[in-house]
Amino acid sequence: MKGTSHCRKVKTHLIEIAEQKTDQIPNRNELLSHISSCPECSRLVKHFSRLWSELEPPREREPSSDFLNGIIQKIEEHEHRKISFKTVFGELKPFLRAVPLAALIVLGVFTGKYLGDTQPQMETQSYSQLISEYSNGFEEIPSGSFAEVYLNLNSDEEEGNS
Amino acid sequence: MNDEELIKRVAQKDRRAFEELVNSYRRLVFNVCLRLTGDRETAEDLAQEVFFHVYIKAKTFRSKSKLSTWLYRIAVNRSLNYNRKNKVPHRSPPSGSFTENVSSKLEEISSPPSYSPEKSLENKEEKAFIRQTVLSLPEKQRTAFILYYWEELSYKEIAEILKTSLSSVESRIHRAKKTLREIFLERVVNKSK
Ligand SMILES: [Zn+2]
Numbered sequence: 407m408k409g410t411s412h413c414r415k416v417k418t419h420l421i422e423i424a425e426q427k428t429d430q431i432p433n434r435n436e437l438l439s440h441i442s443s444c445p446e447c448s449r450l451v452k453h454f455s456r457l458w459s460e461l462e463p464p465r466e467r468e469p470s471s472d473f474l475n476g477i478i479q480k481i482e483e484h485e486h487r488k489i490s491f492k493t494v495f496g497e498l499k500p501f502l503r504a505v506p507l508a509a510l511i512v513l514g515v516f517t518g519k520y521l522g523d524t525q526p527q528m529e530t531q532s533y534s535q536l537i538s539e540y541s542n543g544f545e546e547i548p549s550g551s552f553a554e555v556y557l558n559l560n561s562d563e564e565e566g567n568s
Numbered sequence: 569m570n571d572e573e574l575i576k577r578v579a580q581k582d583r584r585a586f587e588e589l590v591n592s593y594r595r596l597v598f599n600v601c602l603r604l605t606g607d608r609e610t611a612e613d614l615a616q617e618v619f620f621h622v623y624i625k626a627k628t629f630r631s632k633s634k635l636s637t638w639l640y641r642i643a644v645n646r647s648l649n650y651n652r653k654n655k656v657p658h659r660s661p662p663s664g665s666f667t668e669n670v671s672s673k674l675e676e677i678s679s680p681p682s683y684s685p686e687k688s689l690e691n692k693e694e695k696a697f698i699r700q701t702v703l704s705l706p707e708k709q710r711t712a713f714i715l716y717y718w719e720e721l722s723y724k725e726i727a728e729i730l731k732t733s734l735s736s737v738e739s740r741i742h743r744a745k746k747t748l749r750e751i752f753l754e755r756v757v758n759k760s761k
Binding site: 417420421449450453454457458460461463464466467468469470473474476477478480481484 | 583587590591594595598599602603608611612615616617619620623624691694695698699702717718719720745748749752753755756757759760
């Protein structure tokens with residue numbers, strides 16, 4: 407039973423054993439003596455340590471001989487793009503300044519036209535409506551009444567003036 | 569010329585200083601990109617992008633941190649972005665055998681061959697298995713693990729590069745080791761059966 411619990415403990419501390427950093431392991435000496443006496447743990451530690459040691463940093467590689475040229479090319483392309491943008495923008499600058507002013511004038515003209523077209527129309531409409539309502543009132547005057555005689559008299563005078 | 573002066577000159581678009589900077593740090597930047605992506609061509613493209621970024625943004629470098637830390641940070645970020653966009657690496661840990669594609673990719677970062685053909689084959693397979701296992705770790709664990717074990721940086725430097733706390737780096741490496749222990753143990757047990 408003791409062997410089994412030690413075997414389990416060995417498995418949890420395999421990395422420390424492989425890296426030979428066993429100082430922090432509780433009952434370290436007991437565990438190490440178990441490893442040397444238990445063939446299963448001893449084999450496990452040997453194989454695991456070998457595999458773990460392969461985790462060493464991979465060999466450093468060199469980038470290609472064209473590495474620096476590639477970067478310089480990127481930089482030159484970037485600077486060329488920046489210069490051509492600046493040139494185009496510089497040439498367009500006077501026009502770009504005039505654009506907001508022109509837009510303001512066009513907007514003013516259109517707003518004026520809109521106001522001029524819509525408001526008088528509305529006034530004319532309501533004025534003619536009023537007149538027709540007013541003249542409808544005259545059609546309802548009973549015939550032979552004083553008002554009718556007065557109106558007829560008035561219209562004769564108007565015809566005479568013209 | 570020290571690093572501080574070098575980067576100051578690069579900020580003034582001094583091409584000679586820039587070439588000196590590239591020559592001093594090309595191996596470091598290229599190798600970290602290679603270790604994080606596992607592909608030589610990609611690593612070269614990414615490393616070139618890192619230096620291009622340095623040239624354009626040299627003015628923004630704050631001399632509070634080391635130049636190498638800044639370079640590491642840009643290289644790590646670029647490599648992780650590349651991996652995310654291209655769904656690299658393969659998320660499942662390796663089983664007994666691995667595909668030719670992965671094997672050849674991992675060869676890019678393997679050690680020089682030994683002279684016994686049998687040993688060499690076994691060694692190659694073992695190394696490829698290890699590297700594939702490392703690349704299959706979750707992103708945060710893998711990055712911290714590679715910076716600690718393969719770049720041999722301190723926890724403090726890793727925390728600075730990844731802009732995280734020391735305890736977070738410790739925990740990432742601890743979890744990575746635990747995962748690797750389980751996978752390696754399984755392989756050792758299966759091989760001895
Ligand atoms: Zn045992």
